[in-house]
Amino acid sequence: MSFLSLNGxxxxxxxxxxxxxxxxxxxxxxxxxxxxxxxxxxxxxxxMIAGLEKPDSGSxxxxxxxxxxLPPERRGFGMVFQNYALFPHLNVFDNVAFGLRARHKTxxxxxxxxxxxxxxxxxxxxxxxxxxxLSGGQQQRVAIARxxxxxxALLLFDEPLSNLDVSLREETRSELRELVTRLGxxxxxxxxxxxxxxxxxxxxxxxxxxxxxxxxxxxxxxEQPAEISVASFLGRNNLIKAMRLSSSKTAExxxxxxxxxxxxxxxxxxxxxxxxxxxxxxxxRPEHVQLxxxxxxxxxxxxxxxxxxxxxxxxxxxxxxxxxxxLEALVLRADGFEVDQPCSVILPKDRLTLLKxxxx
Amino acid sequence: xxxxxxxxxxxxxxRSVVLFFITAVVLVYGVIYPNLSVLxxxxxxxxxxxxxxxxxxxxxxxxxxxxxxxxxxxxxxVLLCAIVGVPLAFLFERFTFPGRRxxxxxxxxxxVLPPLVGTVAFIFLFGESGxxxxxxxxxxxxxxxxWxxxxxxALLLFHTYTMYPFFYxxxxxxxxxxxxxxxxxxxxxxxxxxVVLRRVVLPQLTPSLLAAALLTFMTSMASFSAPLFFGxxxxxxxxxxxxxxxRGDAVMAVTETVVxxxxxxxxLVFFQRYEGTRKFAAAxxxxxxRRRAIIASGKARVLATVVAVxxxxxxxxxxxxxxxxxxxxxxxxxTQTLPSDYTLANYQRLFADPFASEVFFxxxxxxxxxxxxxxxxxxxxxTFLRRRRFVxxxxxxxxxxxxxxxPGTVVAVSVADAYGSPGSLLGSFVLVGTFWILPVVxxxxxxxxxxxxxxxxMEQLDPTLEEAAGSLGARAWQRFTRVTLPLVWxxxxxxxxxxxxxxxxxxVASVLVFVPGNRPISIAIASELRDFNLGAAAAYGVVLxxxxxxxxxxxxxxxxxxx
Numbered sequence: 001m002s003f004l005s006l007n008g009x010x011x012x013x014x015x016x017x018x019x020x021x022x023x024x025x026x027x028x029x030x031x032x033x034x035x036x037x038x039x040x041x042x043x044x045x046x047x048m049i050a051g052l053e054k055p056d057s058g059s060x061x062x063x064x065x066x067x068x069x070l071p072p073e074r075r076g077f078g079m080v081f082q083n084y085a086l087f088p089h090l091n092v093f094d095n096v097a098f099g100l101r102a103r104h105k106t107x108x109x110x111x112x113x114x115x116x117x118x119x120x121x122x123x124x125x126x127x128x129x130x131x132x133x134l135s136g137g138q139q140q141r142v143a144i145a146r147x148x149x150x151x152x153a154l155l156l157f158d159e160p161l162s163n164l165d166v167s168l169r170e171e172t173r174s175e176l177r178e179l180v181t182r183l184g185x186x187x188x189x190x191x192x193x194x195x196x197x198x199x200x201x202x203x204x205x206x207x208x209x210x211x212x213x214x215x216x217x218x219x220x221x222x223e224q225p226a227e228i229s230v231a232s233f234l235g236r237n238n239l240i241k242a243m244r245l246s247s248s249k250t251a252e253x254x255x256x257x258x259x260x261x262x263x264x265x266x267x268x269x270x271x272x273x274x275x276x277x278x279x280x281x282x283x284x285r286p287e288h289v290q291l292x293x294x295x296x297x298x299x300x301x302x303x304x305x306x307x308x309x310x311x312x313x314x315x316x317x318x319x320x321x322x323x324x325x326x327l328e329a330l331v332l333r334a335d336g337f338e339v340d341q342p343c344s345v346i347l348p349k350d351r352l353t354l355l356k357x358x359x360x
Numbered sequence: 361x362x363x364x365x366x367x368x369x370x371x372x373x374x375r376s377v378v379l380f381f382i383t384a385v386v387l388v389y390g391v392i393y394p395n396l397s398v399l400x401x402x403x404x405x406x407x408x409x410x411x412x413x414x415x416x417x418x419x420x421x422x423x424x425x426x427x428x429x430x431x432x433x434x435x436x437x438v439l440l441c442a443i444v445g446v447p448l449a450f451l452f453e454r455f456t457f458p459g460r461r462x463x464x465x466x467x468x469x470x471x472v473l474p475p476l477v478g479t480v481a482f483i484f485l486f487g488e489s490g491x492x493x494x495x496x497x498x499x500x501x502x503x504x505x506x507w508x509x510x511x512x513x514a515l516l517l518f519h520t521y522t523m524y525p526f527f528y529x530x531x532x533x534x535x536x537x538x539x540x541x542x543x544x545x546x547x548x549x550x551x552x553x554x555v556v557l558r559r560v561v562l563p564q565l566t567p568s569l570l571a572a573a574l575l576t577f578m579t580s581m582a583s584f585s586a587p588l589f590f591g592x593x594x595x596x597x598x599x600x601x602x603x604x605x606x607r608g609d610a611v612m613a614v615t616e617t618v619v620x621x622x623x624x625x626x627x628l629v630f631f632q633r634y635e636g637t638r639k640f641a642a643a644x645x646x647x648x649x650r651r652r653a654i655i656a657s658g659k660a661r662v663l664a665t666v667v668a669v670x671x672x673x674x675x676x677x678x679x680x681x682x683x684x685x686x687x688x689x690x691x692x693x694x695t696q697t698l699p700s701d702y703t704l705a706n707y708q709r710l711f712a713d714p715f716a717s718e719v720f721f722x723x724x725x726x727x728x729x730x731x732x733x734x735x736x737x738x739x740x741x742x743t744f745l746r747r748r749r750f751v752x753x754x755x756x757x758x759x760x761x762x763x764x765x766x767p768g769t770v771v772a773v774s775v776a777d778a779y780g781s782p783g784s785l786l787g788s789f790v791l792v793g794t795f796w797i798l799p800v801v802x803x804x805x806x807x808x809x810x811x812x813x814x815x816x817x818m819e820q821l822d823p824t825l826e827e828a829a830g831s832l833g834a835r836a837w838q839r840f841t842r843v844t845l846p847l848v849w850x851x852x853x854x855x856x857x858x859x860x861x862x863x864x865x866x867x868v869a870s871v872l873v874f875v876p877g878n879r880p881i882s883i884a885i886a887s888e889l890r891d892f893n894l895g896a897a898a899a900y901g902v903v904l905x906x907x908x909x910x911x912x913x914x915x916x917x918x919x920x921x922x923x
Contacts (some may be wrong), residue, residue, distance in 0.1 A: 015844055019468075049832075050827075050831055052827050052829070052830065052831070070829050071830070072830040072836055073830050073831070073832075073833045074833075075831075076833065077831060078831065078832075079827075079828065079831040081827070081828055083822065083824060085822065085824035085825050085827065085828035086823060087828075087829075087843060088847065089365075089846045089847055097830065098832050098834070098842075099832030099833050099834075102829075102832060102833040102835070102838055103833055106836075146832065147831075150469075150832060150833060156831075222511045239577040298504070
């Protein structure tokens with residue numbers, strides 16, 4: 001039995017399908033991320049978990065019981081909203097105590113739990129302050145304190161850091177993770193920022209266009225994207241359109257790129273193979289593309305010309321035209337390279353990924 | 361982002377049913393039934409369906425003349441108000457100069473004057489035995505007053521004074537909304553100042569100008585006090601309806617009422633149609649309005665200041681006159697320019713005379729009942745208006761809008777017609793001749809204001825606040841009392857106060873259906889005026905103005921509290 005399960009939930013607004021048949025399991029004690037570009041349906045999914053939105057079809061189970069039709073106030077999940085949604089007419093104390101009042105706690109218990117929640121978010125003694133006098137970061141902490149004060153069974157985050165400036169965002173990020181771990185809470189965290197998701201989450205589901213594309217640990221998603229949409233959404237990626245040449249029996253596949261007509265070899269699993277006559281996509285990260293000015297005759301080595309070098313501080317991106325196939329390579333130092341220089345590009349076969357056929 | 365969901369499940373079904381029942385009952389009995397009743401009456405004669413009422417009404421020269429006069433007066437008023445209001449808005453919104461603030465503070469003064477009080481003030485100031493006419497007559501030793509406050513010029517002058525603020529306020533607001541960088545972009549593309557005005561500023565201002573024209577037209581169409589007291593030969597429709605009812609010709613009054621209602625609603629539809637084609641999508645980027653420019657040329661600055669001072673004086677004069685006359689001893693102001701003898705007697709009478717204090721009590725009670733009922737009811741209506749997926753939403757907002765769009769005359773006549781005698785739909789329920797007719801009419805006339813105020817407050821309310829309260833465990837009732845209500849009440853109460861003070865000075869509808877034992881302030885003012893108790897009439901007016909000013913100040917405070 002899993003902690004939280006979404007069983008094929010869908011939700012449409014008018015004619016747009018915001019969430020389409022999402023199946024998902026979240027384990028107890030896990031920091032789970034929902035990652036995707038804006039408008040992909042991740043917030044709607046979170047709102048359905050919170051009970052703020054009702055799925056058109058499918059069901060939501062929490063600890064074995066069906067909560068699909070339970071109103072939000074009876075779920076006992078804490079939620080941190082993107083705009084914090086602090087009550088402007090209440091001070092910090094009353095904001096944090098709001099959920100406790102709704103639960104008819106005694107005054108003494110309320111005071112104690114508000115104090116400890118404020119302590120946890122490092123805002124002790126801020127109770128009497130009006131919320132509009134706080135900085136963005138402090139408001140954010142109050143929102144978190146308010147959500148954890150009710151001792152939630154599940155903590156939901158809707159892009160909570162997106163309104164903070166960059167330096168504060170990273171600091172708050174690690175504090176947030178530490179807090180959730182310390183309290184032993186389970187969290188579902190929605191974000192469009194992959195770096196944030198990678199840093200925070202134990203497991204991540206990538207959503208694109210209302211569909212769940214892939215679920216896995218951050219590293220898995222990054223290095224072995226299953227879908228073209230995942231590969232292109234998570235960081236930069238070279239997508240190479242190719243046709244399979246080898247028979248399906250061999251463990252190593254042979255592919256011919258449609259642009260440039262290069263032959264590439266990579267290990268493939270039998271079940272991933274596409275029909276021979278259909279083009280497939282191969283992906284390789286720019287940082288895995290090796291570049292050299294020497295003439296190499298290694299496997300998966302292509303001849304090309306340097307088209308452009310983009311300096312970006314710690315790294316540089318080198319754009320190479322390999323006989324019509326455009327590739328990006330990420331290098332630490334671009335000293336030896338010049339524009340229009342011939343070079344060889346090596347695509348290590350263990351770094352090449354075969355994406356599931358077509359556009360998913 | 362769709363944020364309906366929580367609102368969809370916000371009230372448990374039985375609560376929704378109760379709220380919907382209350383909403384529907386008020387709309388059916390207050391809006392649909394009276395208007396239908398008037399329509400049906402106008403098409404019936406001796407229990408049979410017929411067009412004969414219309415044939416009779418429209419074959420009378422006086423009625424045709426009244427329709428033409430009403431339309432002509434309204435069109436003329438719109439043009440004059442635009443000519444006065446728009447340039448003033450440009451001057452005061454675009455430039456800064458000594459005296460600007462003085463005028464800007466006074467500019468909307470006519471809006472808070474009840475029309476009847478304004479009419480009285482005009483008579484004292486511009487009337488043939490008013491301060492100005494007497495002054496000139498005495499100065500030039502003329503035998504007769506130099507003019508009479510009668511007919512078209514009088515009506516147009518009064519309408520321009522009372523309604524130009526629609527153009528001034530809405531044009532000013534429109535100018536503030538225009539992003540300064542648009543004009544700058546146009547200039548950088550080589551457009552001259554006049555081209556910028558014509559091709560950039562005016563097109564963006566069109567919605568504001570149309571809204572102002574609509575408001576002015578409708579207000580002018582509904583105008584009654586001024587035509588009654590100094591319309592002279594100009595007989596407008598509202599006046600015709602009033603005299604038909606006074607004659608006891610109910611069918612005639614009802615038929616003319618339908619004609620007036622059709623013209624008013626027709627204007628509303630026409631303007632909204634036209635406005636729909638001229639709406640601009642809001643610019644994607646946030647912009648800043650243009651900063652006020654300092655007038656560089658000394659002569660121009662002096663001129664602007666002189667204009668501001670003159671307008672400020674013109675604005676204040678009628679009210680100042682009212683104050684002055686309210687202190688005049690009865691009979692002390694005959695042929696002199698100014699009253700010769702001053703006293704507090706007029707005010708003492710207001711508080712000592714049981715009749716006068718009763719009149720205040722009546723108006724206060726009836727306006728308070730209407731305003732509080734409107735406040736409570738608006739919470740029911742807005743619950744439904746907020747739900748985007750509620751099927752009857754457009755119908756409900758249309759029905760709420762109707763009493764606002766109809767002249768007060770129409771509202772009063774239709775309620776009187778519907779609840780005048782025991783009918784099939786109502787059993788023995790009769791309003792006419794009872795205390796309740798005026799509170800009901802006030803409620804119907806001014807509830808749209810309250811609904812709009814509450815709606816505006818609700819729209820400003822961040823929907824995630826209610827969702828956050830829900831996720832923290834607050835039930836529907838707790839969400840309402842502990843999050844929604846504390847945040848929307850200032851706006852709602854401000855709207856209620858506005859409705860209350862307008863009801864307090866209401867005359868147009870009151871004069872048609874008031875009960876002799878329950879006379880409101882406006883009726884008392886009019887009868888004092890008829891009896892030439894000028895000081896008493898003025899004193900009533902001044903007290904009304906003071907109450908209104910205090911209420912508006914409180915409402916303004918509440919509005920600021922909201923933001």
